[in-house]
Amino acid sequence: MSGYLLAGAVIGGACVVELAARALWRVVVPRRRRMFIDYLLTGRAGELAEEDRELSRPSLMRYRGHPFTAFEPDPDFVAAGGVRIHNNCSFRDSVDYTREYVDSFDLRVYLAGGSTVYDTCVDDNAQTFAALLQDELTRRTGRRVKVFNAGVGNFTSFQSFTRLAAWADFLRPHVVVVYQGINDITPFLYTDVPPKGVRPDLAHSIRPLCVAEVRDRLPRSARWSGLVRLFAALAVSDEDFNIRFHTLGGSHKVHHIGDDTQFALDHIAQRIDYGIIRSHYENIVALCRFRDIPALFLTERLMEGGEWYRPFLDRINDIVRELDRHEGCHVLDFDRLFPADAENFVDAMHFSARGNESRAGFVGAHLAGLFTAGKEAATCSQD
Known part of the structure; x- marks a missing residue:
C-alpha cells in the first residue's frame, strides 16, 4: 500500500509542479517570447492581439524560407485582428492571385523593394503605399488598376530582381516600379569575409531562412510540458525574433554596432562594391527591356538627419539616376524632390500614414504622366 501512496504522491507532486509552471509561463515569460515559442512549437503564428503589432513587425514569424530569395512573406501569417495580409503567392495582398484575377485589370503595376514598399510599419493592407498608389492611379486614369506589392522587408535589389524574374510572366505588369537603396548596403555590413571574399551573388552574407535551426533548440517535450516550455524560454534570445539575424551573416560585432558607427563605416567602405550593386539594377532593366515593360526607378529618400549610412x-542613388540612359527606363529623383518633413516618416526611412498618402500622390502623378505619354506615342505610331 505504501508503494501506491508514494506513487500517488509523486504523480500529485508532478501535477502541482506542472500547474505551477503553466501559471508561471504566463506571468514570468514576456508575451513576445511566449508567442514566439508557441510559433516554433506549432509552426503557426496564431492570431495576434492589438498589443502584438509592434512585436510582429520585424519578426521572422512573418516569413518562410525560399530556395532562391532566401525568404519571402509567409501566406499563413495572421496579423493583429485575425487578418491574413499575405496571399497565396506570398505577396502583401488580401486577395489570392489567379490567372483570371490578374487578367481582369486594365493596368498592372509591379512594385518592387524592401520594407518601405512592403510597409513593415503599416498593419492594414489598405493603408500601404501600394494600395494607396493603386487608388491614386485608378482616380487619375479612370482604368481598372492593380498594384502588386512585391516588396519584402530586408530585400536587396538582387533579391528583388530574382523575384521579378520569377513572377513577370505570370503577373504581366505594364510597368515595373523599383524603390531600393539602403538594403543594398547591408550585405557589405553583415559579413565577416575579407574584402576579397565579397561575391556578386551576395552569398558571402545572405543565407536562406531556416526556422528549424531555432526550433531544434527546444526539447520536443515542450509541446506538452509547461515545465519544459518554461525552461525552453531560456533557449531563445531576443535576436531570434528578428528576421535579420537569420538571413544575414556576420559576427555579434557587425550585428550590434551600437554607437560605434565608425566601425560600421570602415567595415562597409572596405567591402562595398558599387559595380555589383549597379549590375543588379541593370539586370532589372535588362529583364524589363526584353519583355518591353517600361521601368521606373525611384531614388531613396531619408528623413532629414545625419544617418551614418x-x-x-x-x-x-547616383547609380539609380544613371539608369535613365537605357531605353524604356525612367528615373524619378524621389530623393531630391519629395519633402523630407518629419511628419512624412516614422523613422529615418519608413513612411507614416501621411507620408504614404503623399508619396502615392507624388508617384501616381508621375506614373499617370508616363502612361499618357505612352498612349499618345502609340497613337502617333499607328497614324
Missing part, C-alpha cells in the same frame, strides 16, 4: 546611399 547616408554617404553609401548617396552613391547608390
Whole structure:
C-alpha cells in the first residue's frame, strides 16, 4: 500500500509542479517570447492581439524560407485582428492571385523593394503605399488598376530582381516600379569575409531562412510540458525574433554596432562594391527591356538627419539616376524632390500614414504622366 501512496504522491507532486509552471509561463515569460515559442512549437503564428503589432513587425514569424530569395512573406501569417495580409503567392495582398484575377485589370503595376514598399510599419493592407498608389492611379486614369506589392522587408535589389524574374510572366505588369537603396548596403555590413571574399551573388552574407535551426533548440517535450516550455524560454534570445539575424551573416560585432558607427563605416567602405550593386539594377532593366515593360526607378529618400549610412546611399542613388540612359527606363529623383518633413516618416526611412498618402500622390502623378505619354506615342505610331 505504501508503494501506491508514494506513487500517488509523486504523480500529485508532478501535477502541482506542472500547474505551477503553466501559471508561471504566463506571468514570468514576456508575451513576445511566449508567442514566439508557441510559433516554433506549432509552426503557426496564431492570431495576434492589438498589443502584438509592434512585436510582429520585424519578426521572422512573418516569413518562410525560399530556395532562391532566401525568404519571402509567409501566406499563413495572421496579423493583429485575425487578418491574413499575405496571399497565396506570398505577396502583401488580401486577395489570392489567379490567372483570371490578374487578367481582369486594365493596368498592372509591379512594385518592387524592401520594407518601405512592403510597409513593415503599416498593419492594414489598405493603408500601404501600394494600395494607396493603386487608388491614386485608378482616380487619375479612370482604368481598372492593380498594384502588386512585391516588396519584402530586408530585400536587396538582387533579391528583388530574382523575384521579378520569377513572377513577370505570370503577373504581366505594364510597368515595373523599383524603390531600393539602403538594403543594398547591408550585405557589405553583415559579413565577416575579407574584402576579397565579397561575391556578386551576395552569398558571402545572405543565407536562406531556416526556422528549424531555432526550433531544434527546444526539447520536443515542450509541446506538452509547461515545465519544459518554461525552461525552453531560456533557449531563445531576443535576436531570434528578428528576421535579420537569420538571413544575414556576420559576427555579434557587425550585428550590434551600437554607437560605434565608425566601425560600421570602415567595415562597409572596405567591402562595398558599387559595380555589383549597379549590375543588379541593370539586370532589372535588362529583364524589363526584353519583355518591353517600361521601368521606373525611384531614388531613396531619408528623413532629414545625419544617418551614418547616408554617404553609401548617396552613391547608390547616383547609380539609380544613371539608369535613365537605357531605353524604356525612367528615373524619378524621389530623393531630391519629395519633402523630407518629419511628419512624412516614422523613422529615418519608413513612411507614416501621411507620408504614404503623399508619396502615392507624388508617384501616381508621375506614373499617370508616363502612361499618357505612352498612349499618345502609340497613337502617333499607328497614324
